[in-house]
Amino acid sequence: xxxxxxxxxxxxxxxxxxxxxxxxxxxxxxxxxxxxxxxxxxxxxxxxxxxxxxxxxxxxxxxxxxxxxxxxxxxxxxxxxxxxxxxxxxxxxxxxxxxxxxxxxxxxxxxxxxxxxxxxxxxxxxxxxxxxxxxxxxxxxxxxxxxxxxxxxxxxxxxxxxxxxxxxxxxxxxxxxxxxxxxxxxxxxxxxxxxxxxxxxxxxxxxxxxxxxxxxxxxxxxxxxxxxxxxxxxxxxxxxxxxxxxxxxxxxxxxxxxxxxxxxxxxxxxxxxxxxxxxxxxxxxxxxxxxxxxxxxxxxxxxxxxxxxxxxxxxxxxxxxxxxxxxxxxxxxxxxxxxxxxxxxxxxxxxxxxxxxxxxxx
Numbered sequence: 001x002x003x004x005x006x007x008x009x010x011x012x013x014x015x016x017x018x019x020x021x022x023x024x025x026x027x028x029x030x031x032x033x034x035x036x037x038x039x040x041x042x043x044x045x046x047x048x049x050x051x052x053x054x055x056x057x058x059x060x061x062x063x064x065x066x067x068x069x070x071x072x073x074x075x076x077x078x079x080x081x082x083x084x085x086x087x088x089x090x091x092x093x094x095x096x097x098x099x100x101x102x103x104x105x106x107x108x109x110x111x112x113x114x115x116x117x118x119x120x121x122x123x124x125x126x127x128x129x130x131x132x133x134x135x136x137x138x139x140x141x142x143x144x145x146x147x148x149x150x151x152x153x154x155x156x157x158x159x160x161x162x163x164x165x166x167x168x169x170x171x172x173x174x175x176x177x178x179x180x181x182x183x184x185x186x187x188x189x190x191x192x193x194x195x196x197x198x199x200x201x202x203x204x205x206x207x208x209x210x211x212x213x214x215x216x217x218x219x220x221x222x223x224x225x226x227x228x229x230x231x232x233x234x235x236x237x238x239x240x241x242x243x244x245x246x247x248x249x250x251x252x253x254x255x256x257x258x259x260x261x262x263x264x265x266x267x268x269x270x271x272x273x274x275x276x277x278x279x280x281x282x283x284x285x286x287x288x289x290x291x292x293x294x295x296x297x298x299x300x301x302x303x304x305x306x307x308x309x310x311x312x313x314x315x316x317x318x319x320x321x322x323x324x325x326x327x328x329x330x331x332x333x334x335x336x337x338x339x340x341x342x343x344x345x346x347x348x349x350x351x352x353x354x355x356x357x358x359x360x361x362x
Contacts (some may be wrong), residue, residue, distance in 0.1 A: 001233050005123055008292050010255075011203070013280070020029070024036075024048075024049075024052055024053075025049045025052070025053045025055060026038065026044055026052055026053070026054050026055070027044075027054075027055050027056075027057060028040065028041050028044045028054060028055070028056045028057060028061070028084075028211070029056065029057025029058075029059055029305065030057065031057035031058070031076070031078035031079075031123045032055060032057065032076075032078075035055070040061065040063055041056060041061050041063060041065050041086065042063050042064075042065050042066070043055070043075070043242070045065060045066075045067045045068075045069075045071060045073065046066075046068070046069075048071065049340065050057060050069045050070050050071065051071060052071050053071065053072040053074065054071060054073050054074070054076065054132070055074055055075075055076045056073065056075045056076065056084040056120065057076065057078055057084065058075070058076075058077065058078050058081035058082055058083055058084055059081075059084060059085070059089055060085045061084065061085065061086050061087065061088075061352065062087045062088065062089045062090060063086065063089050063354050064088075064089055064093050064094060064106070064107060064109070065086060065107070065108045065109070066108075066109045066110075066111065066227065067108065067109070067110045067111065067112065067115050067316070068111045068112050069112050070112055070113060070114050070115060071115060071116075072115075072116045072117075072118075072185045073115070073116070073117045073118075073120065074117075074118050074119055074120075075118070075119035075120045075121070076119065083121055083137060084119070084120055084121065084188065085121040085122075085123050086107055086120065086121070086122050086123070086124070087123050087126075088123075088124060088125070088126050088127045088128075089108065091128060092127075092128050092129075093105040093106070093107065093128075093135075095129075095130060095133050096109060096139070096141070098139070098141055098142070098166070098168055099141065099142035099168055099169070099170040099171075099196075100168055100170070100196075102134055103130075103132065103133040103134065104133065104134040104135075104136050104138040104139055104163075104166060105121050105127070105129045105130070105133050105134065105136070105158075106137070106138065106139035106166070107124065107136070107137055107138070108120075108122060108137065108138045108139070108143045109139050109141065110138065110139065110140045110141065110146065111141050111142075111143065111144055112143070112144055112174065113140075113143070113144045113145030113146050114135070114145045114146040114147070115140075115144060115145070115146035115175070116146045116147045116149070117138070117148050118147075118148075118149040118150050118151065118153060119150050119151070119152075120152075120244065121149050121151065121152040121154070122137035122138065122151065122152070122153045122154070123154055123155050124137065124153075124154070124155045124156040124157065124162065125154075125155040127157075127158065129158045129161075129269040130234075131159065132161075133161065133275065134158065134159070134161045134162075134163055134166070134189070135156055135157075135158035135161055135162050135163065135164060136156070136162075136163040136164070136165070136166040136348065137151075137153035137156055137163070137164050138151075138153070138164070138165045138166070139166045139167075140165070140166070140167040140168070140177045141168065142168060142169055142170050142171055142196075143169065143171055143173070143175065144167075144169075144175065144177070144223075145175040145176050145177060145253060146178075147177070147178040147179075147180065148165055148177070148178070148179045149178070149180050149181055149182065150180075150181045150182060150195070151182045151183075152182065152183045152184075153165065153182070153183075153184050153187065153191075154184070154185050154186050154187070155186045155187075156186070156187040156188065156189070157186070157187075157188045158188065158189070158339070159188070160189050160212060161188075161189050161190050161191050162187045162188040162189045163187065163189050163191070163192075164184040164187050164190075164192055164194055164211075165179050165191075165192050165193075165243065166193050166194075167179070167192075167193075167194045167195075167199060167201055167219075168194065168195035168196045168199060168219070168286075169195075169196040169198050169199035169219070170195075170196050170198065171198060172198065173198065174198045174199075174200065175198065175199055175200070176199070176200040176201070176202070176221075177194070177199065177200075177201050178201075178202040178203070178204070179192055179202070179203050179206065180202070180203075180204045180205050180206065180263075181204075181205045181206065182206045182207075183206070183207050184206065184207070184209070184211070185209035185210060185213045186209075186210060186214065187210065188211070189211065189212055189213065190211065190212065190213040190214070190215075190216045191208050191213075191214045191215060192206070192214070192215045192216070192219060193213070193215075193216045193217075193218075194216070194217050194219040194221065195218045195219055195322070196218070196219045197219065197220070197240075199219040199220060199221070200219070200220045200221050201217060201219045201220065201221035202221050202222055202224075203215055203217065203221065203223045203224070203226060204222070204223070204224045204225050205224075205225050205226065206226045206227070207226070207227045207229075208226065208227070208228045208229065208231075209229050209230060210229075210230050210231065210232065211231055211232065212231065212232050212233045212234070213231070213233060213234045213237055214228045214231045214234065214235050214236065214249075214252070215228065215235070215236045215237070216234075216237040216239075217236075217237070217238050217239065217240065217242060218238075218239040218240055219240055219242075220240060220241075220242060221242050222242055222243045222244070222245070223236055223238070223243075223244045223245075223247060224240065224243070224244075224245050224246050224247065225245075225247065226244045226247045226248070227247070227248045227250075228248065228249045228250065228252070229251060230248045230250065230251045230252075231249075231251070231252040231253075232253075233252065233253050233254065234252060234253065234254045234257060235247075235249035235252040235254065235256060235269070235272075236253045236255070236256045236257070237256075237257050237258075238247065238256070238257070238258045238259065238262045238264075239259050240259070240261070240262075241260065241261030241262060241282075242262060242263075242269065242317075243262075243263045243265070244259060244262060244263070244264045244265075245263075245265045245266050245267065246265075246267065247264050247267045247268070248266040248267070248268045249267065249268070249269045249270070249272070250269075250270050250271060251270070251271045252269075252272050252273075253272065253273045253291075254272065254273065254274045254277055255267075255269035255272045255273065255274065255275045255276060255290070256269065256275070256276050256277070257274075257276075257277040257279055258276075258277070258278060258280065259279050259280035259281050259283075260280030260281045260282045260283065260361070261280070261281075261282045261283065262280075262283045262284070263283070263286075264276065264283065264284065264285045264286070264288060265284070265286045265287050265288065266286075266287045266288065267288045267289075268288070268289045268291075269288065269289070269290045270290075270291045270292055270293075271291075271292045271293075272290070272292075272293045272294070273293070273294045273295070274293065274294065274295045274298050275288075275290035275293040275295065275296045275297060275311070275314075276288065276290065276296070276297045277297075277298045277300070278297070278298060278299055278300055278302050278304045279300060279302075281302060281303070281304075282300070282304070283304040283305070284304065284305040284306075284309075285297060285304060285305065285309060286305070286306075286307055286308050286309065287305045287308045287309065288309045288310075289309070289310045289312070290309065290311045290312070290314065291311075291312045291313055292312075292313045292314070293311070293313070293315070294312040294314070294316070294318045295314065295315065295319045296309070296311035296313050296314045296316065296317045296318060296334070297309065297311070297317070297318050297319070298319045298320060299318060299319065299320045299321045299322065299325070299342075300320055301320050301321075301322055301341075301343070302322075302344035303322055303324075305327070306318070306325070306329065307327045307328055307329060308328060308330075309329045309330070310329070310330040310332070311329065311330070311331050311332070311334055312331075312332040312333055312334070313332070313333045313334075314331075314333075314334045314335070315334075315335050315336065316334070316335065316336045316339055317329070317331045317334040317336065317337045317338055318336070318337065319336040319338070320337070320338050320339060320340070320341065320342060321338045321339065321340055321342070322340070322342045323340055323342065
């Protein structure tokens, strides 16, 4: 065997021996005695090598967690317990400035990627966030990426500025964040909010109870197969060209509101003052079912593509519709199928809302 080949095999052997140490499993708590362990989540995520997996034992962890390297954070079961809960530390939360210029106090602040988080509960009860600052369960800040899967976020109350997951990216490098299969409740602001033309945000399969603006998307991506109940104002707000499909939205004031270039298909909206509100050019609304609404679809005198929707039990099916509009839709038990009154230019939005509230830049 040649000298160079021997050296090559030795180098491979060394790499194979070292790599498990560089990306191994670690524990928080005492439920995994066979693993290296840490007393706190913060100590673990800052102390393990990059790309490690941090397994969090059931228990309560009063701390603000900052994750500044790629890793996996996962809650696990032990004996008959299965919930790892991050709560507000007694010292309170540090406020950070997001790339959009907003002041945010996050319980989990992610600044790298990919950071994948699952089976973790974030509970914001008892917070003392300064007035005017947002309060977020998870913040994926500029330059971060990853997946939030099967988490619970609850009790995020901050005078209307509570947020479940906040994700944004303003850099030149594209990043992606997926928020899926999770439970959100008792949140007084936006349950999920995303920003940035270089962020691809996937919001799918989540269950939401309450919140003023349940899902607000100002980035690329998609909103699919979520179940949104009892929003105090708006179910889904979309400020950028994405796809919104297969969602169930119950009991909002406005079910779905969209600006230009949005495709809204196969959603089910019920018991809304406005089922759908069009606020921009080039939107498509197709095969949606709107039941028990004051207004099925508000055109705002614009010319979106509206076809094959079913509107049942509504006061007005299509409102503020240009006279030139003609397209097949189904109307069942609707008092007035359509209203017009449009001039030559789009009117100002008639819905009681023109976009999600943002805190002023600090």
